[in-house]
Amino acid sequence: EDKVVQSPLSLVVHEGDTVTLNCSYEVTNFRSLLWYKQEKKAPTFLFMLTSSGIEKKSGRLSSILDKKELFSILNITATQTGDSAIYLCAVTTRDDKIIFGKGTRLHILP
Amino acid sequence: GAVVSQHPSWVICKSGTSVKIECRSLDFQATTMFWYRQFPKQSLMLMATSNEGSKATYEQGVEKDKFLINHASLTLSTLTVTSAHPEDSSFYICSDSLRTGRNYGYTFGSGTRLTVV
Numbered sequence A: 001e002d003k004v005v006q007s008p009l010s011l012v013v014h015e016g017d018t019v020t021l022n023c024s025y026e027v028t029n030f031r032s033l034l035w036y037k038q039e040k041k042a043p044t045f046l047f048m049l050t051s052s053g054i055e056k057k058s059g060r061l062s063s064i065l066d067k068k069e070l071f072s073i074l075n076i077t078a079t080q081t082g083d084s085a086i087y088l089c090a091v092t093t094r095d096d097k098i099i100f101g102k103g104t105r106l107h108i109l110p
Numbered sequence B: 001g002a003v004v005s006q007h008p009s010w011v012i013c014k015s016g017t018s019v020k021i022e023c024r025s026l027d028f029q030a031t032t033m034f035w036y037r038q039f040p041k042q043s044l045m046l047m048a049t050s051n052e053g054s055k056a057t058y059e060q061g062v063e064k065d066k067f068l069i070n071h072a073s074l075t076l077s078t079l080t081v082t083s084a085h086p087e088d089s090s091f092y093i094c095s096d097s098l099r100t101g102r103n104y105g106y107t108f109g110s111g112t113r114l115t116v117v
Helices: none
Strands: A003-007 A010-014 A019-026 A030-038 A044-049 A056-058 A061-066 A071-076 A085-093 A098-100 A104-109 B004-007 B010-013 B019-025 B032-038 B045-051 B067-073 B076-081 B090-096 B112-116
Touching: A003 A085, A003 A098, A010 A019, A019 A030, A019 A085, A019 A104, A030 A071, A044 A056, A044 A061, A044 A071, A071 A085, A098 B045, B004 B090, B010 B019, B019 B032, B019 B090, B019 B112, B032 B067, B032 B076, B045 B067, B045 B076, B076 B090
Parallel strands: A010 A104, B010 B112
Antiparallel strands: A003 A019, A019 A071, A030 A044, A030 A085, A056 A061, A061 A071, A085 A098, A085 A104, B004 B019, B019 B076, B032 B045, B032 B090, B067 B076, B090 B112
16 A cells, blocks of 8 residues: 655744654655645645655755655755644655655744 | 636535535646545545546545536536535645646645535
8 A cells, every 4th residue: 555654743843943854655656756835725835856866955945855765854944933834745656646644743933 | 837726715514515616727738636635634635536528536435426526628627525514524625637747746726625514
C-alpha cells in the first residue's frame, strides 16, 4: 500500500529558529514529491522534487529529495510567525495518483 | 500558473438535501481533476479522479452514489453531495492534475467548507 509519513506531526519553536520537516514515502511508480503550505484554506504549492540531491530553494525555505532512501526534508531558516501553518508532503505516481502525508503542524512563537 | 476556481467557499445545508460544488479551470483545459476531503486536523484524502467525458474513478471506501462527480467539459468538474448528513460536514477541495512539462505541482481550488445541520 502506498504511504507517505511525515514527522514530526507537530512542532513548536521560537521565532528565528531553524526547523527541519521530514517526509518519507513508500510508493510504486514514484514520479514526484511535493511540498505544500496550508494555512486557513487550500494548500499553496512550495516545491516539486523529482531528482535526488538537487536542492530547491525559495527564500528561507529549501527542500531536497533522496530517492535511494525514500525521503525528503523541508528546511525553514530564521522562522517567522507567518511560517506557522500545516506543511503537507505529497507523492505523485506515474499513474497520476497523489498521496498526502498527515502533515506537520508548525507553530512559531514570537 | 494555472488557476483553479472553486465555488462556493462555504455552504450550510439541511440534512437530506444535496449540495453541488463547482471546480473550474480558468486558464487551461483540464481533462483530469481531483476531489479531496479534509476533516479537521487531518490531511487531504483523495476521494475521486474526475475524467472529462467519462466516469469518475472513486477511491476505495468512497460511495459513488453519494458523491456524484460530473466532468462534462474541459473546464468544469462538479461534486454533488447527495442526501447530505452531518457526518458529511467537511472541507472539500479540488485540484487539477500534474501535466507533463509543468514545473510546479498541482493547483488547488480554494476549497468548500460544507456544514450539514
